[in-house]
Amino acid sequence: MNNLTKGSKYEWETIIGLEIHAQISSKSKLFSSSSTKFGSEPNTQVSLVDAAMPGMLPVINEHCIRQAIKTGLGLNAKINKFSIFDRKNYFYPDLPQGYQISQYKHPIVGEGVVTIDFKDGSSKNIRITRLHLEQDAGKSLHDQNPQKTYVDLNRSGVALMEIVSEPDMRSSEEASIFITKLRSILMYLGVCDGNMQEGSLRADVNISVRKIDSDLGTRCEIKNLNSIKFIKQAIEFESKRQIKILEEGGIIEQNTLLFDSTTGKTKSMRSKEEAHDYRYFPDPDLLPLKLEDSYIDLIKKEIPELPDNRKNRYKNDYGLSNYDSSILTSEKSVSDFFDKVININTNLKKEAKLVVNWITSELFAFLKKDNKSIEDSPISPENFGKLIQLIISDKISGKIAKDVFEEMYKFNKSPDIIVQEKGLNQVSDTKEIEKIINNIIDTNQDRVKEYKAGKNKLLGFFVGLAMKESKGRANPKILNKILIEKLK
Amino acid sequence: MKIDKNTTQKIARLCKLRVNNEEIEELSLQLSSILDWVEQLNEVNTEDIEPLSSVSTENLPLRKDEESKKDLSKEILSNSPENLENFFVVPKVVE
Numbered sequence: 001m002n003n004l005t006k007g008s009k010y011e012w013e014t015i016i017g018l019e020i021h022a023q024i025s026s027k028s029k030l031f032s033s034s035s036t037k038f039g040s041e042p043n044t045q046v047s048l049v050d051a052a053m054p055g056m057l058p059v060i061n062e063h064c065i066r067q068a069i070k071t072g073l074g075l076n077a078k079i080n081k082f083s084i085f086d087r088k089n090y091f092y093p094d095l096p097q098g099y100q101i102s103q104y105k106h107p108i109v110g111e112g113v114v115t116i117d118f119k120d121g122s123s124k125n126i127r128i129t130r131l132h133l134e135q136d137a138g139k140s141l142h143d144q145n146p147q148k149t150y151v152d153l154n155r156s157g158v159a160l161m162e163i164v165s166e167p168d169m170r171s172s173e174e175a176s177i178f179i180t181k182l183r184s185i186l187m188y189l190g191v192c193d194g195n196m197q198e199g200s201l202r203a204d205v206n207i208s209v210r211k212i213d214s215d216l217g218t219r220c221e222i223k224n225l226n227s228i229k230f231i232k233q234a235i236e237f238e239s240k241r242q243i244k245i246l247e248e249g250g251i252i253e254q255n256t257l258l259f260d261s262t263t264g265k266t267k268s269m270r271s272k273e274e275a276h277d278y279r280y281f282p283d284p285d286l287l288p289l290k291l292e293d294s295y296i297d298l299i300k301k302e303i304p305e306l307p308d309n310r311k312n313r314y315k316n317d318y319g320l321s322n323y324d325s326s327i328l329t330s331e332k333s334v335s336d337f338f339d340k341v342i343n344i345n346t347n348l349k350k351e352a353k354l355v356v357n358w359i360t361s362e363l364f365a366f367l368k369k370d371n372k373s374i375e376d377s378p379i380s381p382e383n384f385g386k387l388i389q390l391i392i393s394d395k396i397s398g399k400i401a402k403d404v405f406e407e408m409y410k411f412n413k414s415p416d417i418i419v420q421e422k423g424l425n426q427v428s429d430t431k432e433i434e435k436i437i438n439n440i441i442d443t444n445q446d447r448v449k450e451y452k453a454g455k456n457k458l459l460g461f462f463v464g465l466a467m468k469e470s471k472g473r474a475n476p477k478i479l480n481k482i483l484i485e486k487l488k
Numbered sequence: 489m490k491i492d493k494n495t496t497q498k499i500a501r502l503c504k505l506r507v508n509n510e511e512i513e514e515l516s517l518q519l520s521s522i523l524d525w526v527e528q529l530n531e532v533n534t535e536d537i538e539p540l541s542s543v544s545t546e547n548l549p550l551r552k553d554e555e556s557k558k559d560l561s562k563e564i565l566s567n568s569p570e571n572l573e574n575f576f577v578v579p580k581v582v583e
Contacts, residue, residue: 028555035555042574043561051564063553084541091504093578141575142582149582150575153564277502282541287548 003170004212007243012209014239015216016175017167020182021160022192023136023200024067030135030159031058031101038198042152050157052096057285060085064159065289067191068108068133069299071161074189074306075128077112079296085133085286088278094138094151102162104280107132108289114165114185115308116177117326126178127166136160155199161192167206167216172235176228179203180330184307188332202226207235208252209242217242218252222259222266234259238266310335318342318352327360333374334359340381341388348385351392358388362402366409378412379405387415395419396426400472428475430482436469437462437479437486451487459483489527491519 004011029036032049049056072079084106087099109131117123138156140149163182169175183201186192193200203226208219222238225231237259242252257266305313307329314325329335341355342348348355363384367374387404390396396404396419407418419425427433440462441448451458462483467474496516500507507515561574570577 027553028551033551033554033556035557041561043564043576044559044574046560046564047556047558048560048564051560059549059551061553062550065550089502091502093576093581140581142580145577145580147580148570148577149580150572150577152575277498279502284542287542287544287546289548 003174005209005239005243007247009247010211012239012243012246013212014170014172014235015167015208015210015219016169016171016235017206018165018169018175018179019204019206020163020165020179021136021202021204022071022163022186024064024159024161025191025193026061026063026067026159028061029157030061030064030133032157034154034157036158040154042150043154045154046156050096050153052098058101058283060286060289061159064133065108066299067159067189068131068161069291069296070189070303071163071186071191072109072112072131073296073300073303074185074191075109075112075114075131075163077128077131078110079291080106080108080110081291081293081296082106083108083132083289085283085289086280087283088134088280090276090278092137092140093149094140094153094156096138096153096156100135100137101283101286102134102280103132106288114178114181116174116181117311117322118177119323121322123322124168124174126168126174129164129166131161131163134160134162167208167219172232172239175205175235176232179228179231181307184330184332188304188306190304196226196228199226203231205231205235205238207238207242209239209246217246218254220252220255220257220266222257223269225259230259230261233261233264234266237264241266307332307335314352318349320352320356324353324356324360328356331374337374337377337381337384341385344382344385345389347392348388351388354391355385355388358384358405362405366406378410379408383408383414390415390419394426394428394475396424397472397474397476400424400426424473426475427470427473428478430478433466433470433474433479433482434486436466436474437483440465440469441486448487459487462487489520489523491516491523495519 004013023036024030026036028034029047029050032047034045034047034050037045049058069079083103085101086104088102088104089099091098107130111130112128114126114128115123116126136155136158138151138153140151142149144150165178169178183194186201187194195201202224205222205225206219207222208217210217220238220242222234225234238257245252256269258269259266307326310329311322311325314320314328315322320328328338338355338359342352363374363377363379367377387401387408390404391398391401404415404418404424407413408415444462444465447458447461451462463476463479466479466483467476493512493516496507496512496519499519500512565571565574565576568576
């Protein structure tokens with residue numbers, strides 16, 4: 001795959017690494033028992049620990065440790081049996097402690113790898129540098145009052161996993177496939193709800209450009225992107241901005257940027273003189289976290305079938321392509337739907353490709369139009385399976401099936417009932433089809449002569465007429481066969 | 489180790505402390521002498537020794553994932569100089 005960007009003078013390569021903040025699915029916060037529920041009244045989920053009242057001590061939530069280990073295992077990563085919680089010091093009104101409890105030199109999870117798949121069937125490994133546990137900050141509202149900032153600490157102290165990748169991506173496309181894949185792994189594992197709109201999954205993008213085979217350029221960091229679309233747009237804008245500066249003889253200054261989704265541009269967040277100095281040091285309130293092998297082994301047993309395992313199952317058991325399999329598995333809910341359909345009976349297993357096509361074309365199109373997710377599909381996997389079986393057994397044609405599908409979607413009915421009610425059964429009875437064809441030949445003698453004189457294209461014209469006459473119900477294979485014979 | 493005035497100024501800024509010129513002079517001297525004293529520790533050979541992050545041999549105490557539904561917002565906000573509709577209100581922190 002060629003990932004080079006043409007500037008006005010040279011060709012450039014874009015180097016991208018991501019830092020992903022994933023909110024851990026848990027009832028209570030990382031170091032306090034306040035609720036993590038989204039969208040509550042401001043400051044109603046703030047304990048004395050979260051508000052950093054003097055003398056309060058953090059006590060870690062065991063569930064969050066398990067979730068981090070589970071994620072580490074899902075990312076094929078090394079679990080560190082010894083890790084340390086550090087204080088990352090900075091001042092901001094939505095950080096009452098004046099520091100964030102994070103992990104610096106000794107994170108709970110070390111190096112791992114995520115495999116991403118491309119449309120052309122190829123794939124690529126993106127290395128994971130580390131995963132660590134940390135607290136989220138509160139939320140600041142800057143746009144409510146011209147002189148004031150409003151602060152809500154409900155989110156303060158909620159458990160996050162920061163997942164850092166190596167700079168292994170070379171285009172906005174690769175970055176977006178990577179984050180989609182990572183999100184699906186987290187959702188399969190049930191460690192994060194993956195809701196980007198509510199901020200459960202946010203990404204910081206590190207990006208630099210270089211001429212081919214030269215040293216890495218200076219990087220800039222785009223902070224806090226909360227949609228895959230914005231991540232792509234931000235990377236594309238920023239890569240062009242850096243190329244332009246370099247081609248005009250300028251230099252890139254290391255900088256932290258914000259992406260403005262209304263203008264599609266990145267802008268500097270803070271000037272260099274205010275560059276952060278976090279003064280990390282081990283938090284004296286927290287002891288090091290030591291893990292036993294037996295504890296990690298127990299968590300290993302809880303790991304469900306992950307996207308890559310499912311993908312391989314689809315490829316090996318049903319003969320699906322790598323790309324089809326990765327489309328199905330990228331959302332757990334889609335893959336679950338497919339599994340339910342395919343498990344109805346062995347005929348469907350043999351026609352897995354047909355099932356995939358109907359999911360990714362018809363079903364996706366209808367769901368997209370109504371902005372629905374597959375979990376809310378009005379067509380149940382059972383009825384979906386029945387429709388495919390009607391097609392496989394030649395009871396209805398593919399064209400009629402589309403009409404039936406629409407009825408099923410609108411009225412939540414079984415396809416058998418729709419076919420019966422509307423009399424849509426495919427006609428495979430040779431006599432009935434013959435009758436229709438005889439009729440057409442009789443009334444179109446001129447065209448029959450032309451056909452016999454060598455105008456073979458006219459076959460389509462006759463097929464069309466016969467189909468119309470049968471109201472789309474004639475079995476096309478039988479129709480074609482009889483028609484050709486009759487026209488000899 | 490000598491702490492110069494610029495370093496003291498930087499530390500003050502990181503701590504959000506306002507200090508005047510005379511104070512900086514004096515603080516720099518004090519900080520330098522504290523560091524000089526602590527630097528005696530460097531006389532010990534610590535090669536091949538992992539940094540100690542805790543003197544306790546206990547394991548980190550763990551908590552179950554249980555939420556408390558107690559709304560403490562009144563108490564929490566009672567310490568704030570200004571609040572509105574359950575938000576803390578502070579001077580604007582972005583331009």
